[in-house]
Amino acid sequence: MKLADRSGARLVLLDEVLEQFGQCAYLDIELKVPGNEENVVGAVKAHSPQKGFVLTSFYADILARLHDLDAGLPLGFLCDRDDAMAVWRQMPIRVLLPRDSRVQPSLIDEAHAHGLQIMTWTVNDANRMRELAGWGIDGIISDDPKRLYQTFHSE
Numbered sequence: 001m002k003l004a005d006r007s008g009a010r011l012v013l014l015d016e017v018l019e020q021f022g023q024c025a026y027l028d029i030e031l032k033v034p035g036n037e038e039n040v041v042g043a044v045k046a047h048s049p050q051k052g053f054v055l056t057s058f059y060a061d062i063l064a065r066l067h068d069l070d071a072g073l074p075l076g077f078l079c080d081r082d083d084a085m086a087v088w089r090q091m092p093i094r095v096l097l098p099r100d101s102r103v104q105p106s107l108i109d110e111a112h113a114h115g116l117q118i119m120t121w122t123v124n125d126a127n128r129m130r131e132l133a134g135w136g137i138d139g140i141i142s143d144d145p146k147r148l149y150q151t152f153h154s155e
Helices: 014-021 037-046 060-069 105-113 126-135 145-152
Strands: 027-030 053-057 075-079 095-098 117-120
Touching (some): 053 060, 060 075, 095 105, 105 117
Parallel strands (some): 075 095
């Protein structure tokens, strides 16, 4: 099936992404709207990413549906608002993903005390990357993967 956006550009299907990158990259698969949970679960089961993955969303109902479909899935809660920051402790997640501006050492410590990984987004400044790493962050999402790599892998 060929899908296109409004400009006519071909859209890549999740199955294709999993086939191409599932053997070589950790994947953050974000669900932005409800209704595709079953298809996403089917795709990750058919093409299980070998380097690991997390299914993330800003929406608790999407994460609850994914958990209902398969309680063993690695789920992550994206949060950037006060009300969202207040509910993560009751969610069936393995990864907390607050916006960078919300991350403090105390939040990292609390997430770890709850047995969760904590990753943040979107960090493009090398000094901030190093600061977060020093605090014990488990992962950093960046629009500048080259800078992220170079920050932690001096040549």
